[in-house]
Amino acid sequence: MEIPFIDLKAQYLRIEAKVKENIFRVLEHGKFILGPEVYELEEVLTNYVGTNHCICCSSGTDALLMSLMASGIGNGDIVFTTPFTFFATAEVIALCGAIPIFVDIDPHTFNIDPENLKKAILAVKQKDPTIYPIPDVIKKDSKEYYPKAIIAVDIFGVCAPYKELEKIAQDNNLILIEDGAQSFGGEYHFNKACSFGDIGCTSFFPAKPLGGYGDGGAVFTNSEKYARMLKSIRVHGQGEDKYENLRLGLNARLDTIQAAVLLAKMEVFDEEIAKRQEVAKRYRNGLKDIAEIKHQYVPGDIQSAFAQYCILVKNRNELCEFLKQKGIPTAIYYKKPLHLQKAFEYLGYRQGDMEVSERVSENIMAIPMHPYLEKEVQDYIIDCIYKFYNQ
Numbered sequence: 001m002e003i004p005f006i007d008l009k010a011q012y013l014r015i016e017a018k019v020k021e022n023i024f025r026v027l028e029h030g031k032f033i034l035g036p037e038v039y040e041l042e043e044v045l046t047n048y049v050g051t052n053h054c055i056c057c058s059s060g061t062d063a064l065l066m067s068l069m070a071s072g073i074g075n076g077d078i079v080f081t082t083p084f085t086f087f088a089t090a091e092v093i094a095l096c097g098a099i100p101i102f103v104d105i106d107p108h109t110f111n112i113d114p115e116n117l118k119k120a121i122l123a124v125k126q127k128d129p130t131i132y133p134i135p136d137v138i139k140k141d142s143k144e145y146y147p148k149a150i151i152a153v154d155i156f157g158v159c160a161p162y163k164e165l166e167k168i169a170q171d172n173n174l175i176l177i178e179d180g181a182q183s184f185g186g187e188y189h190f191n192k193a194c195s196f197g198d199i200g201c202t203s204f205f206p207a208k209p210l211g212g213y214g215d216g217g218a219v220f221t222n223s224e225k226y227a228r229m230l231k232s233i234r235v236h237g238q239g240e241d242k243y244e245n246l247r248l249g250l251n252a253r254l255d256t257i258q259a260a261v262l263l264a265k266m267e268v269f270d271e272e273i274a275k276r277q278e279v280a281k282r283y284r285n286g287l288k289d290i291a292e293i294k295h296q297y298v299p300g301d302i303q304s305a306f307a308q309y310c311i312l313v314k315n316r317n318e319l320c321e322f323l324k325q326k327g328i329p330t331a332i333y334y335k336k337p338l339h340l341q342k343a344f345e346y347l348g349y350r351q352g353d354m355e356v357s358e359r360v361s362e363n364i365m366a367i368p369m370h371p372y373l374e375k376e377v378q379d380y381i382i383d384c385i386y387k388f389y390n391q
């Protein structure tokens, strides 16, 4: 049996007619750049997430970069984030000239831990690494660095603890940005992912919960001011007139053809999110008697978008190899936390600085998760994992 990790083909077969119809319409009208489908999609997504504005863009990475640019973040600024995420989250901070400061995660949800965040903010303000590990450049006699923002990540689809984070942001005058690249369609306290903090970002990379047939992303905000900035940054910092440039920006537009594809996918999206809940429940129940496995904790007021189904396991390498032999693909998110990546070596973080992220990185793995995973196939996966630990 050859099982796909994410089955995009099954979804395509279901929505094929609509996808083709939508793409053909774009081919006919020929407005490939910021065509009507982009604005239509922005309207659909605004209503879905419940914010005042949605600005579609070229990728999740660009959504984050545009958010930092719109927040005026630059040289010497400090942005707090988690080391247990995809590289892009921290990459954009450094690309803006700001300093990423890593804050360790909660051992159960794998999301940024608000108590650690408070310590990290204090350590920066007092320039004191004995309070919390901070980059080497922030020393007693160094110049002033300014804490400006937090990027919280909804890891694997589980929203970060926004109630606590919003309070910390408010108390410390920090902008709060939500990296909802993995949580689109998820909920926290009956509000949709990407609606939290000042700006929410998501990705339409094909493997994400709402994936296109290429790169894409979106930014969400309630602020009129941010929305105007983001629209300008998306097209080279342009003003009212096409040839007037008010600021430096990017070429970060979403292709019209991708918008057309995503409009077709939105029609089945809620159903797919519901299916993901069923698949997750089946894994949770099916694997609950295996003592060697711990599941990502989803708090009661959160509905995960289940971009991934991740478990902490004993003997990870052996288990992955065993499953591979049985035709079951697995993946590891994330093998190495960002504070230990070579690209961030210059920050001066050391092994042991983010204990929980380091431990989780050593034991975590993802098993196949998508809305079209059949019960029989899932039971086979569960059965194989059970066999591995009871052989």
Ligand SMILES: *Cc1c(COP(=O)(O)O)cnc(C)c1O
Residues within 6 Å of the ligand: 059, 060, 061, 062, 085, 086, 088, 089, 153, 179, 181, 182, 203, 204, 205, 215, 216, 217
């Ligand atoms: C995928 C992802 C991104 C980047 O999105 P792209 O569309 O691939 O640029 C950023 N953050 C997280 C947490 C992601 O999972």
